[in-house]
Amino acid sequence: MLNVQHLTKRFSNGRGLHDVTFSIPQGEVFGFLGPNGAGKSTTIRHVMGFMQPDSGHVLLNGLDCWKQQGQVQRFTGYLPGEIAFPEGMTGLSFLGFMAELRGMADSSRRDELIMRLQFDARTPIRKMSKGMKQKVGIVAAFMHRPSFIVLDEPTSGLDPLMQRIFIDLVLEEKARGTTFLLSSHSFAEIERTCDRAAIIKDGRIVAVNDIHELQSMQRKLFDVTFADGTEAAAYAARHGDRELRGGHTVRIAVQGSYDDFVRELSAYRVRNVDVFAQNLEDIFMNYYHHREARA
Numbered sequence: 001m002l003n004v005q006h007l008t009k010r011f012s013n014g015r016g017l018h019d020v021t022f023s024i025p026q027g028e029v030f031g032f033l034g035p036n037g038a039g040k041s042t043t044i045r046h047v048m049g050f051m052q053p054d055s056g057h058v059l060l061n062g063l064d065c066w067k068q069q070g071q072v073q074r075f076t077g078y079l080p081g082e083i084a085f086p087e088g089m090t091g092l093s094f095l096g097f098m099a100e101l102r103g104m105a106d107s108s109r110r111d112e113l114i115m116r117l118q119f120d121a122r123t124p125i126r127k128m129s130k131g132m133k134q135k136v137g138i139v140a141a142f143m144h145r146p147s148f149i150v151l152d153e154p155t156s157g158l159d160p161l162m163q164r165i166f167i168d169l170v171l172e173e174k175a176r177g178t179t180f181l182l183s184s185h186s187f188a189e190i191e192r193t194c195d196r197a198a199i200i201k202d203g204r205i206v207a208v209n210d211i212h213e214l215q216s217m218q219r220k221l222f223d224v225t226f227a228d229g230t231e232a233a234a235y236a237a238r239h240g241d242r243e244l245r246g247g248h249t250v251r252i253a254v255q256g257s258y259d260d261f262v263r264e265l266s267a268y269r270v271r272n273v274d275v276f277a278q279n280l281e282d283i284f285m286n287y288y289h290h291r292e293a294r295a
């Protein structure tokens, strides 16, 4: 579906993109992660055909995103990082304007999305909160049922409930075969929606990983509370690497398979188990630092 090949762009301040290469097969949700200024939006602007590469190219279904911008945009949905709305419009008049540009006759999907996102689209945009404007942008990106959707920091400004509704929307579209490129600072959002993710830093891709592979690299810490101190001490003593937390609680780190851990605990009287997961960001960063150390 999307093919970004050796994409290079140099701004006059020396920043930009250097040899960015990745591809997204049809039906995949691909995450794009990176700190501020890493080059996420610049890459996305090339994908949308708003910028001409210095070298390399971006192809969507074989079409050149710069040279065949009009054709590419017909089947693409786009939510920019910051939306510039025309003056004096309500949410509804803006969406009507976008529908007209796209030659859409049926507004049922637009109305369904407005209902799902629970906002009054008749509000003048200048009176809208950041979150409400974001919802208008999401409707505009999804309403024509595009087969490829580019989302630049989609949940910024949305409260946790709306973030959930949005994630469900992405997963539903994914189930219909829609392909996504989703840039985010939120690892939870990437973890819940994406199949693979790339990390970009200083204009270069530093890693592309399968999300499930990253999840299996995730270490979990369990605080197990035993019925009494004797059992806790016995359990801790059997395993030099397990930490007695005081009282009747032992902390255990488990990575990969939980089978041995569960089997062994079944021989004890367990009163409580608390679990703490290493987050995806830490795993990514560990991975990234290991690669750097090896290089």
Ligand SMILES: Nc1ncnc2c1ncn2[C@@H]1O[C@H](COP(=O)(O)OP(=O)(O)OP(=O)(O)O)[C@@H](O)[C@H]1O
Binding pocket: 011, 012, 013, 015, 016, 034, 035, 036, 037, 038, 039, 040, 041, 042, 043, 081
């Ligand atoms: N038109 C431009 N002219 C000069 N420099 C630019 C231009 N556009 C972007 N840059 C610079 O290129 C770098 C990458 O910017 P970009 O907006 O792609 O980052 P980002 O990863 O999207 O970050 P953020 O999360 O902050 O949006 C930044 O240092 C930015 O200042």
